[in-house]
Amino acid sequence: MKAELIKKEGSKVTLKITVDNNKFEEAVTKAYNKTKGKYNIQGFRKGKAPKVVIETQYGKGVFYNDAIEILFPEVYPEAIKELNIDPIDRPDLDVEEISKDNGLVMVVNVEVKPEFELGAYKGIEISKVDNTVTEEEVKFSLEEMVNKNARLVSVEDRAIENGDTAVIDFEGFENGVAFEGGKGENYSLAIGSNTFIPGFEEQLVGKKAGEEVEVNVTFPEEYHAENLAGKPVVFNVKVNDVKVKELPALDDEFAKDASEFDTLAELRADVRAKLEEEAKNASEATMRNTLVEKVAANTEVDVPEAMVQHQIDNMLMELNYQLQYQGLNLQQLLQMTGRSIEELRNERKEDAAKLVKSSLVLEAIADAEKVEATDADVEAELEKMSAMYNMEVEKLKASLRETDVEDIKGQVKIRKTIDLLLENATIA
Template sequence: MNAELIKKEQNEVTLKITVGKDEFKKANDKAYDKLKGRFNVAGFRKGKAPKKLIEAQYGKGVFFDEAINIVFPEAYSKAIEDLKLDPVDRPELDVEEIGDDKDLVLIAKVTVKPEVKLGEYKGIEINKVEYTVKEEDVDNKIEEMRNQNSRLINVEDRAVANDDTAVIDFEGFVDGEAFAGGKGENHNLVIGSGSFIPGFEEQLVGANVGDEVKVNVTFPTEYHAENLAGKEAVFVVNVKEIKVKEMPELDDEFAKDVSEFDTLEELKNDTKVKLEEAAKKNEEAELRNKAVEKAAEMAEIDIPEAMVDTQVNNMLRDFDQQLQMQGLNLENYIKFTGMKIEDLKAQMREDAQNRVKTSLVLEAISEKEGIEVSDEELNNEIAQMATMYKMEADKFKETLREQDMDYFKENVIVKKTIDLLVDSAKIN
């Protein structure tokens, strides 16, 4: 096998790959062994006809496509390695020469990782952001804990009021016709939350359990479901229950119930310490993000669209996984919001491009600075991940594949590269 670089224009490379005739003949024979059972030849059972008879009946090149499929992956991998290319997309393939007792000559066009022209990345100026924890923050956190430990109790002696939770059945109609997605049963609606169409919740105030209320609303002109945007609708709502949130008393007993502390004062002090620790981590994260953003701003890169497309697809996959953790999936999300998958991708594209640029810049800096990973650093990274999975480091390490180890190495290199940026920065 021989590979030759023919042309390189920006991030697109054209290369010629030549597979020797003997090697291609072996691939053609393998293709025959694989496909011979698909051909009908008079006088022979399927899979028993000689190769030459099949070629005579169906054409000399009947096995060529499969032979290319057999020989190309290895030939392409070797060509990429020999020519020191870093592809970021699948190649486009053309056949220049092929035939019986001939070399196979293939022309491959592929997008490769772009050149990164680094700007100044050492000594960059960064404005530090400070997060101060106030007593108000502590009180808000404690109030959040009260909310988490509250309970809903039924109210039977009055009508619906703001901040109540109304348990309702409802069905919506436009022009007298029920519409898809407009019906619900035993739905818990917090009055005043703004989670329903503007004007809906207010019309339930004053209703009693057992009442049927006709709610008149107009869908927003930019509503996600185009068939409903700007339309007037009537919802028939049955109020089944009225519930009010009962908050626990803010005292020492509350502290004992929700924590390991005996007094409310101890709980507040601990909450403040934890908020201050979180604030410090946020400051550090902000500083690191700013250092990376600044280094990326100073760099020049012609980012291939293929890399952005791949990043968008990765983000879409991650979003789908997040939805599944909430009991949804991407298909249902698209259906509920009335969006198109192309719209979602378009929303992600700018962020995807920034992520690609950041990744390329950090990679270029790490290579220029010769940043490497020691065994100790790699083992520490693996141990941290093992802790997250509540496993012993050695047992966790046994489950890792080669690509997993590469992933952890890349993580360490990225962290060390960002450390370099921050340590050398001028922080105001």
């Protein structure tokens, strides 16, 4: 195999790969053995016709495409390694020649990572982010714990107020006809939570247990069920019960019941310590992100469109994973918001381009500073991951593919590069 760089314009590269005729003929034979069962040749059982007979009937090049499909995945990686090319997209292949003298000659066009000159990345000035935890934040966190441990208790002879929980039976009708999904029994609805159709909860305020009410609402125009979107409907509602939150006292007994501590003072100290750790991590993350943004801004990079589109793919994949935790998917989100997938992609294009540029700049700095992810670094990262997933390290290692390990190395390398930038930054 011979590889030759023909042309490079920006991030577009053209290379020529030549495979000698003997190697190509070996691939043709492999293609024949792989595909001969597809050909029906008179006088031969299916799959038993000799190669030369099939070539005579269907043409000399009948197996060429299959042979190239066999050869290309073998010779292409060798060629880009030899020419020190780092592709970012699928190659576009043209066959220039197939002959006994020159073998198989392929011209490949592919997009690669752009070359650029790094701007200043040391001595960058950033502001220190305050990570002080106030007493109000501690108080708010404790109040959240109290609310999570609240009990709902029924109240008698009192009308529903905002903040109460109404236990209701309901059935919805559109033009007098009950619609699918519009019925429920003993449903606990927090008034003021805005979990139902706009206007529904407000019409229950002032009603008492045992009362029935006709609720008139209109579904939003962007409602996910197209047959109901924008339609006025009527719900027949019966109030079965009215409940209010009964909050526990914030004292030592609460600390014992709701935590591992015996006193409120110990619980308060633990809450503060956790908030301070969170604040410290958040401030460090903000400073690191700000630093990367400033460093990236100092470098001019022609960001390839292919890399931006790949980044958008990853962003939408992550969004879909997040939606699945809420019982939704990307298609449902599009229906609910009335957007197309193209609009969603365009909305994320600017952020995707920034992320790609930052990644390219950090990789270039890592190369310039000879930052590497050592075996010890990777081992430490695997230890953290095993603790996070509550899995033995050896089992975690066994579950990882080679590409997963390379991804981990890449993440460690980038993190060490940002550490280097932070060490050399001026923090005001």
